[in-house]
Amino acid sequence: MKKIFIIGCGLLGSSLVRIIAKKKLAKKIFVYEKSKKNIIKIKKLRLPVIIVKSLKDGVLNSDLIIFCTPMSEYKKLILRINKFILPKTIITDIGSTKMKSSKIIKKFLKEGTNWVQSHPIAGSEVSGPEHGKDDMFNNKWCVLIKDKKTNLKHLKSLISFWKKIGSKTVIMNSEKHDRIFSITSHLPHLIAYNLVKSAKDYEKKMKLDLIKYSAGGLRDFSRIAASNEIMWRDIFFDNSQNISKAIDIFVKNLKEFKKDINLKKNKSIINKLINAKKVRSKIIKLKQDINKPDFGRSN
Amino acid sequence: MKKIFIIGCGLLGSSLVRIIAKKKLAKKIFVYEKSKKNIIKIKKLRLPVIIVKSLKDGVLNSDLIIFCTPMSEYKKLILRINKFILPKTIITDIGSTKMKSSKIIKKFLKEGTNWVQSHPIAGSEVSGPEHGKDDMFNNKWCVLIKDKKTNLKHLKSLISFWKKIGSKTVIMNSEKHDRIFSITSHLPHLIAYNLVKSAKDYEKKMKLDLIKYSAGGLRDFSRIAASNEIMWRDIFFDNSQNISKAIDIFVKNLKEFKKDINLKKNKSIINKLINAKKVRSKIIKLKQDINKPDFGRSN
Numbered sequence: 001m002k003k004i005f006i007i008g009c010g011l012l013g014s015s016l017v018r019i020i021a022k023k024k025l026a027k028k029i030f031v032y033e034k035s036k037k038n039i040i041k042i043k044k045l046r047l048p049v050i051i052v053k054s055l056k057d058g059v060l061n062s063d064l065i066i067f068c069t070p071m072s073e074y075k076k077l078i079l080r081i082n083k084f085i086l087p088k089t090i091i092t093d094i095g096s097t098k099m100k101s102s103k104i105i106k107k108f109l110k111e112g113t114n115w116v117q118s119h120p121i122a123g124s125e126v127s128g129p130e131h132g133k134d135d136m137f138n139n140k141w142c143v144l145i146k147d148k149k150t151n152l153k154h155l156k157s158l159i160s161f162w163k164k165i166g167s168k169t170v171i172m173n174s175e176k177h178d179r180i181f182s183i184t185s186h187l188p189h190l191i192a193y194n195l196v197k198s199a200k201d202y203e204k205k206m207k208l209d210l211i212k213y214s215a216g217g218l219r220d221f222s223r224i225a226a227s228n229e230i231m232w233r234d235i236f237f238d239n240s241q242n243i244s245k246a247i248d249i250f251v252k253n254l255k256e257f258k259k260d261i262n263l264k265k266n267k268s269i270i271n272k273l274i275n276a277k278k279v280r281s282k283i284i285k286l287k288q289d290i291n292k293p294d295f296g297r298s299n
Numbered sequence: 300m301k302k303i304f305i306i307g308c309g310l311l312g313s314s315l316v317r318i319i320a321k322k323k324l325a326k327k328i329f330v331y332e333k334s335k336k337n338i339i340k341i342k343k344l345r346l347p348v349i350i351v352k353s354l355k356d357g358v359l360n361s362d363l364i365i366f367c368t369p370m371s372e373y374k375k376l377i378l379r380i381n382k383f384i385l386p387k388t389i390i391t392d393i394g395s396t397k398m399k400s401s402k403i404i405k406k407f408l409k410e411g412t413n414w415v416q417s418h419p420i421a422g423s424e425v426s427g428p429e430h431g432k433d434d435m436f437n438n439k440w441c442v443l444i445k446d447k448k449t450n451l452k453h454l455k456s457l458i459s460f461w462k463k464i465g466s467k468t469v470i471m472n473s474e475k476h477d478r479i480f481s482i483t484s485h486l487p488h489l490i491a492y493n494l495v496k497s498a499k500d501y502e503k504k505m506k507l508d509l510i511k512y513s514a515g516g517l518r519d520f521s522r523i524a525a526s527n528e529i530m531w532r533d534i535f536f537d538n539s540q541n542i543s544k545a546i547d548i549f550v551k552n553l554k555e556f557k558k559d560i561n562l563k564k565n566k567s568i569i570n571k572l573i574n575a576k577k578v579r580s581k582i583i584k585l586k587q588d589i590n591k592p593d594f595g596r597s598n
Binding site for chain 2 (some may be wrong): 124125126131140180181186188189190192194195198199210211212213217218221225226227229230236237243244247249251253258261264270272281282289293295296297298
């Protein structure tokens with residue numbers, strides 16, 4: 001890749017900029033960013049990028065385009081770049097759901113051009129270029145989507161690109177991707193948002209000042225529930241079918257759990273709790289989390 | 300306090316030992332521990348304690364007794380110490396629910412003796428004396444329970460004790476305590492256990508290998524769901540009424556959430572997500588969590 005064009009330079013876009021620059025993976029990095037606030041931040045941070053005012057300048061000058069915007073922006077942006085995009089240019093994105101966005105891409109992207117979707121499993125509850133980190137993708141999974149019409153040459157290039165970024169790559173189709181992440185990511189976020197809302201509702205209803213006692217568990221959920229609302233609205237809407245199924249499984253289990261605690265079913269509860277603990281060990285073993293009590297948190 | 304007796308020297312008991320010794324809050328620390336494994340660990344760690352083989356030796360020699368065992372052990376232990384306990388001895392515990400345990404205490408503790416309940420809001424997903432830390436209670440809330448019959452002199456002594464330990468103290472009755480923590484701690488734990496179980500169920504049903512993609516959210520829940528199963532079984536059983544009410548609020552909100560994402564109700568979802576984010580800011584402001592993205596976690 002000689003020149004890379006990052007569209008949307010928030011948390012993940014700016015992290016890509018940092019690692020691409022650090023590892024010298026491109027001669028030039030172009031950035032398009034619609035938020036004036038973010039542009040000021042990017043300049044202040046002295047990120048080694050060329051900020052382009054028009055999409056055209058970025059598209060015409062780049063070998064690789066990476067969409068790092070909320071997924072709800074894709075359609076509008078595609079319609080704007082169609083005029084300039086060339087078949088040799090590799091396009092990808094880092095969006096968190098794939099079935100809906102792949103439909104948008106198929107429907108609106110100019111024929112003869114290619115977009116191979118990526119999903120690096122990385123992020124944080126904070127947003128904006130000031131929070132980007134050059135190790136954001138390091139040893140993290142990056143899912144690459146292979147469907148019937150995927151350009152295999154571009155797919156290969158992207159695999160090589162993400163490996164250079166530091167990610168572990170895995171290929172799957174968009175259906176499988178959306179099913180897996182409905183459970184490992186989308187449901188947990190929805191549950192976290194819902195728990196925080198329920199705590200607020202309870203506080204109001206019972207007239208209890210309870211948020212100040214969050215250290216016993218609620219605080220962990222509040223971190224996830226502080227994630228970017230535009231990004232997560234898009235995910236919830238785009239993957240609503242899979243998420244709905246996941247909610248149904250969750251509610252069914254929750255009702256059984258409630259019954260078990262009310263009937264004091266010792267064996268059933270102990271089994272549930274022990275089995276859940278085993279998953280934690282597996283997650284640590286798979287290097288999906290830090291192996292320190294309380295995440296090594298110092299508060 | 301000249302001599303302190305810790306019954307049960309796991310994560311929190313051993314943390315108390317460490318801070319009491321560090322701050323020289325007692326001349327002697329007696330420990331009773333029924334697990335042989337833990338006794339070996341305590342010796343290996345060279346914790347500055349006198350391990351007593353009989354409860355009698357600890358009870359007769361101490362000014363303050365702190366129960367740090369699972370709550371389901373209280374009744375049995377009370378019946379065993381009743382013979383030796385003197386009215387001047389202050390007894391407390393660190394259990395996470397209070398209504399049920401206060402009933403056990405009232406029913407079984409010898410008349411004329413006093414037990415003022417404490418609940419330090421501290422802990423971790425790991426168990427055992429090897430994980431104790433001398434800063435475990437530092438700047439954490441410690442709730443002290445004041446009911447009709449509470450001995451105010453003992454209560455005052457305990458407030459002073461917990462402050463020396465480094466905690467912030469707050470007084471409330473057991474009903475209020477159990478309502479507050481049903482939402483801020485017990486429901487989050489139950490939800491975490493339930494989410495991990497649901498992920499396992501989904502993995503099995505869909506024949507998908509998904510735990511390895513936990514970094515996108517599930518891993519956080521898995522940490523909480525790795526907590527000690529005996530301790531949490533006791534909490535779920537003892538506070539089942541309040542937790543059931545909390546589950547009902549949670550499920551009602553979850554069904555609305557599901558409806559909103561299926562009907563693509565933009566405004567309603569965005570409001571939910573923004574309001575949840577505000578709670579995070581409040582939690583940080585109240586110093587209930589570390590003010591670093593992703594808890595400052597390095598993986």
